[in-house]
Amino acid sequence: MSQFETVIGLEVHLQLSTATKIFCGCANRYGCGPNTNVCPVCLGLPGSLPVLNSQAMRYAITASLALNARINGFVKFDRKNYYYPDLPKGYQISQYDFPIASDGYLEVKTKDTSARVRIKRAHLEEDAGKLMHDNAAGCSLVDYNRTGTPLLEIVTEPDIRSPQEAYDYLNTLKLNLQYLGISDCDMEKGSLRCDANVSIRPIGATAFGTKAELKNMNSFKAVKAALEYEVTRHRQMAISGGRIVQETLLWDDIKGVTVPMRSKEEAHDYRYFPDPDLVPFTLDPAFVDSLRAELPELPLQKQERFKEQYGLNDYDSFILISDRSISEFFEQCALLYQNPKNIANWISGPLLKEINQRKCVLTDLKLTSENFVNLIKSVDNGVVSNLVGKDVLTAMLDQGRSADVIIQEGGWAQVSDDSALTVIVDEVIAQNPSVAAQIKEGKANAVGFLVGQVMKKSKGKANPKKLSELITRRISNG
């Protein structure tokens, strides 16, 4: 089975989060009542004229620069003609022969792999409306709110060699785009959509095999699953001597299979014409340079800086930069408490665990850096044990209150006071005479057992360091 190589290319459609649509002044907002954000331009009424939104242009250039692409100075829009009810004009405004950017790349780095995926092109276009089929009523409804939403289409070269690599590329791309703040990248809202091309070829061959086009995948996991399904299908077909036909397939996430798109839907015969309403123009290189100068720090740059500035290792810094808000939270904490390694540990361990369990994002937690740092200090100063500290964090997030208040009100502070501990220690020694005898004979490692017993009785509140001293002293004196 391993004599074949997998070849994958991806097309991502990204909705840019501009305030208004790409060619008119309608609000670019998700979740409004049907057909409430529409005007003659986005409805394609006769006589209406599109005007390019400069913010959409800026975002597209910013994204392209972050993808190390060449910005093409000549800007031209074309009409991609096809008739479909979600597209009232009968054509979609897109860019055909002069995309805004070409020849870029994205470094795809995961915990243990690294690859460079080349970006073939990135172009601007408008989104179409949304059809809803009401089978019961026997009719279809259309919502034109989405028409004219600015999209950036990012197309890779066929450089991706496995479904896992496709998955890693998408995550890395999304992370970079989130750092740029130009899209919410929310796949559930359709802000980020992905189509894939996949084929196989004998290892060593340079010609491409016949490809399948995959559509309708609504999560990165679905992209990976659909690609895995197709790679297996292609290999089985090749081994059994069958022939792959080029076709467009839809992914059925529930059944976990691909199904051919009906040929009617597939029969695209796009004709492109330059759009006469949008006059081509050239970009001022100084404008592009100014956007280049304004590029924010990107994930990989931030990771390098975290390693250098805070002395973090590869793994810790990678975890921290994997989410922009978490990386910013880390830096806020590091300003308040000069112990970056401990902060990194508390974020990548207990905090991320809470976030995963609650299926939320950091900003939902209403956790301030001050409170989080106070918790870490309480543990570092021995006020609570590491174990209790994790419970305090859970309580902080449940109750939205500070670490200090929770520790105080809950009586969770570590008991370091000798007299209070002595009572429990004596109890445990009395209950475990044979262990006590061993310790008296000099078996120092038996102390651990008694420490554990006292910890249990004190519900984790005893200070373990203090305890082993105390136990040894009580036994040798007793």
Ligand SMILES: [Zn+2]
């Ligand atoms: Zn409009």
